[in-house]
Amino acid sequence: MKLLSVNVGREKAVPYTDNPEGVTGIDKRPVDGPVRVAAPGPKGIGGSALAGDAVCKRQHHGGDDQAVYAMAREDLDAWEGELGRSLANGAFGENLTTEGIDVSGARIGERWRIGSEVVLEITSARIPCGTFQGHMGEPRWVKRFTQKGAPGAYLRVIQPGEIRTGDPVQIVHRPDHDVTVALAFRAMTTERPLQPRLLAAGEALHPELRKWALEYVEKHGA
Template sequence: MLSVNVGVPRANPAKKLAMTGIDKRPVDHPVQVRRPGPKTTGLHSGLVGDPIGDIKSHGGDDQAVYAYAREDYDWWEKQLDRQLAGGAFGENLTTLGIDVNGAMIGEVWRVGEELELQPTFGRIPCATFQARMAEPKWLKRFTKENRTGAYLRIVTPGFVQTGDPITVVHRPDKSVSIAEAFQVYMLEPARLARLLDAEALPDGMRAEVERRIS
């Protein structure tokens, strides 16, 4: 783990909301990670002390933690000709050496000694992300390149800190990778039924897919 990042509340004119927590900054101490509960009525972020402004779109048990790979940041730095520090995309965990986009929905990561996390889906970009990056047509570009990072739900609560190792301790027999699921959902609607192969697909998304293909 390269860094653990917690949000600093900022005004959010992009969505006419009072606050956004997308401005994530590295912290140098262990952070408690627990299940936040339902998206709009729970504790919102899985990390204690991490604010979320748009509680209709972000947070909740299926988006409790957001991870992004340093390797993908390095790729984007070359494309954008600018430096991108950990937390620049609003992720809680900046990883190194684990295939975040290739992770299978429903596999289990052990982080440090006790925390266990499960990838659920890729990050769908929003207006707040566009405003933060200030890059032309950023949302379309981010979607097309499919280097989304992964949202994770919490299997076993615990603490996380910079330097913690991340190990894949379980892979489902049948699933879909974060990258393939995002590609299908965003760009290949004719293949939506493929997402149903992921048993750990978030319930809300499963219901949406079943409705769209019925």
């Protein structure tokens, strides 16, 4: 299990973003050399955990609980077959392109050590948006990505440090519940009755998902 690439994005003006300022950082590219990783601060204020990585719409993106986005190279390869075109590392706007890890099958609260310093913890799944669809340039992309159910994972920073391409990834903690990234994604999108199950992930769960799950339980029961 390792990092195939570490990807960062620069602020870029595009016609397809729903950001009122007309800019996005979704176009992420692999970078050479070590990249500093540290908790960026609360949502709305903090951006990406990766130094030099732009987050342009901070009311919806970035912040401590979705500070890093990881995607499996294996999932990108599967999409290449479906789309009939190549997808470079970083093509989905991910910060980390991994090899040998079932990212969407990872559990909320699972912790990864990357290299010798950095420890990250999985918090939630990535939800596709209009900017992602415009970036991909594929018809009905949001619906297709949702139906696929392999969204990749958001992570928070537990221990800061530096990472670089080729670093080994080690799972240092795996919770004993069954709340995976893929299950959380379905609960957030196509199968809302799954939301009460997310509470088994405890405090590791992204606070917004926890709030939605509690509201669902209050309204509908467990």
